[in-house]
Amino acid sequence: MKKLSLNIKADALEEKIKNEGIPVINFAVYSCGEFIVRAPNKSAGALNCYSITKNFIATAVGLAVSDGKLRLSDRVIDFFKRSELPDKLSDGWGAVTLHHILTHTTGQRDVTLFESDRYDPSRERNWLLRCFSIKIKKEPGTHFVYSNTNYFLAAEIVRRAVGEDTELYLRRRLLAPLGFGPCAFERNHTGELMGATGFFVYTHDMWKLGYLYMSGGLAPDGQRLLDEEWVRMATSDQVKLEGAPIYGYSFWLREHGFDCTGTRGQIIRVVPSRGFIFAAHGAGEVNYNELLADVF
Numbered sequence: 001m002k003k004l005s006l007n008i009k010a011d012a013l014e015e016k017i018k019n020e021g022i023p024v025i026n027f028a029v030y031s032c033g034e035f036i037v038r039a040p041n042k043s044a045g046a047l048n049c050y051s052i053t054k055n056f057i058a059t060a061v062g063l064a065v066s067d068g069k070l071r072l073s074d075r076v077i078d079f080f081k082r083s084e085l086p087d088k089l090s091d092g093w094g095a096v097t098l099h100h101i102l103t104h105t106t107g108q109r110d111v112t113l114f115e116s117d118r119y120d121p122s123r124e125r126n127w128l129l130r131c132f133s134i135k136i137k138k139e140p141g142t143h144f145v146y147s148n149t150n151y152f153l154a155a156e157i158v159r160r161a162v163g164e165d166t167e168l169y170l171r172r173r174l175l176a177p178l179g180f181g182p183c184a185f186e187r188n189h190t191g192e193l194m195g196a197t198g199f200f201v202y203t204h205d206m207w208k209l210g211y212l213y214m215s216g217g218l219a220p221d222g223q224r225l226l227d228e229e230w231v232r233m234a235t236s237d238q239v240k241l242e243g244a245p246i247y248g249y250s251f252w253l254r255e256h257g258f259d260c261t262g263t264r265g266q267i268i269r270v271v272p273s274r275g276f277i278f279a280a281h282g283a284g285e286v287n288y289n290e291l292l293a294d295v296f
Contacts, residue, residue: 118194
């Protein structure tokens with residue numbers, strides 16, 4: 001795709017967003033070596049990418065796996081002292097592995113740590129206790145239930161496994177090599193990384209995560225940051241349950257690629273066969289299938 005045609009298409013998309021009042025704040029497009037960014041409803045700073053945060057935390061897990069610090073078969077409870085867990089711990093937690101929390105297949109039926117409840121003063125303030133107080137009602141690996149608890153635990157497990165704050169680990173191993181500008185992660189009142197949401201990042205940086213996975217683990221400058229095998233696993237169906245989403249390690253899989261998504265219109269869409277990446281921050285739900293089909 002020529003630069004001019006990419007500019008024309010980006011201009012057309014920006015105009016459509018403005019004219020139709022579509023709640024897209026900023027978007028970035030990468031296509032076959034060309035990159036462009038537009039701000040139809042301009043924001044002056046880094047924005048919450050909501051659940052795309054999970055993709056960054058999953059990437060931290062991938063880095064720790066490559067470093068030999070973690071295995072996907074590791075039991076979740078083995079990273080925590082018994083004194084940190086509830087007195088009455090559901091027996092099922094003993095079978096929950098890192099693979100299960102990355103794929104939301106722990107067997108839990110209840111959920112917590114969403115925006116509606118995680119800072120509710122009437123709820124347990126200790127997030128670890130709140131996570132482990134959930135009963136495991138189904139055999140791990142047999143049911144898909146999406147919950148923020150899983151990626152909060154994943155972020156905490158990475159911290160304990162690598163011996164370094166998960167945000168600092170990501171900055172050193174991922175964000176700095178990719179050239180990210182100012183960004184920040186949500187933390188709770190005791191300083192623990194939220195992990196499942198709350199990563200504030202510029203749109204013109206966010207797309208780089210899509211490039212990393214589209215390229216098989218390479219940064220735009222050719223530096224290898226992730227093992228190719230991790231990329232393959234993360235972007236292939238790891239749930240494999242009838243009626244469940246086709247989901248990897250934080251990635252939603254599509255016929256021609258994969259998405260990272262967050263509530264209120266956050267997206268990184270990757271179509272490897274076309275060398276195409278689209279990233280956007282939104283201020284409300286957006287039908288990106290329809291929006292992109294009209295222009296790209």
